[in-house]
Amino acid sequence: METMTAERPGSSLRPHVKAFKSTAIASVLEENGHSSFCCATIREIEGMIEAGHKSDLLLANETLDASRLGSLVESGARVTVAVDSEATVKVAAEAGIKEVLIDVNVGLPRCGCSLSEVEDLATLAKRHRLGIRGVMGYEGHLMFTADKQERSMEVNKAMEILSQAHSIVGGDVISAGGTGTFDINKFATEIQAGSYLFMDTRYAQIELPFRECLSVVSNVISIEHDRKWAVTNAGVKAIGMDYGKPKVEGSIVALCSDEHSTLFPPEGNEKTALEIGDVVMMKPSHVDPTIAKHPRILCMDGEYIIDEWPIDLRDW
Structure with a gap:
């Protein structure tokens, strides 16, 4: 700002x-x-x-x-x-x-x-x-x-x-x-x-002097038997994807459906390091429709919530 x-x-x-x-x-x-x-x-x-x-x-x-x-x-x-x-x-x-x-x-x-x-x-x-x-x-x-x-x-x-x-x-x-x-x-x-x-x-x-700071908070809810992938509980109903899939640090977002995203391990790794219950921060490709899907934004400083902003201007 x-x-x-x-x-x-x-x-x-x-x-x-x-x-x-x-x-x-x-x-x-x-x-x-x-x-x-x-x-x-x-x-x-x-x-x-x-x-x-x-x-x-x-x-x-x-x-x-x-x-x-x-x-x-x-x-x-x-x-x-x-x-x-x-x-x-x-x-x-x-x-x-x-x-x-x-x-x-x-x-x-x-x-x-x-x-x-x-x-x-x-x-x-x-x-x-x-x-x-x-x-x-x-x-x-x-x-x-x-x-x-x-x-x-x-x-x-x-x-x-x-x-x-x-x-x-x-x-x-x-x-x-x-x-x-x-x-x-x-x-x-x-x-x-x-x-x-x-x-x-x-x-x-593109070259802009602004920092990415918006993420959708999700959790790992399932791990494939051989740990080939992990599944989170946030999909297209939670994240705007008109510009592409979200990004997750340390994982490759392979596919997204209504309520799930499947995360593959990064290149060079055969097994995911994620565990069931892990918090996964998902960075959207398009901020506007992502925000419009949620009731609030939590403002965080590190691990601490310091403010909460209601998203009160949704709908038409």
């Missing part, structure tokens, strides 16, 4: 709540000078408002639920919504939303309007009396580009698209980026990053 805050102090970082889904962690971030937050779901924004984090919340995702958006407006919180189509503009206006960001596609095959649509969309938003704070564009397709020079070059290309959009739309906010481009993206006024807090094995493959 200190490393990111030093690089991106205050409002130049908009922490992404989807990564940690905890108002307790949001409070820690706020204590470190970050009072604007990025959310992926309406539930995240609702929970942040309930916990008193109201000063600047961005729903960085398109939604067609005018009723729930309207309830956010009634709370008195400052809520900005990303829009990328006529439909999302009209829903935001119907809900009483006051401010929007024009979401522009900068290369990731996901949400965002094309550059050719930006002017018409901005005109429509103004016609519906929506204030345009600026633009948003997520270069997510570049987060894991291994070569930093190549990553930097491609980010600049993506941000050129967003720059052109901003020249059309105007506004004070240029929202982009993530953990993988936090120190490369020099164009954005704010970076939407969240994984940096805990990291995962996927992000660990």
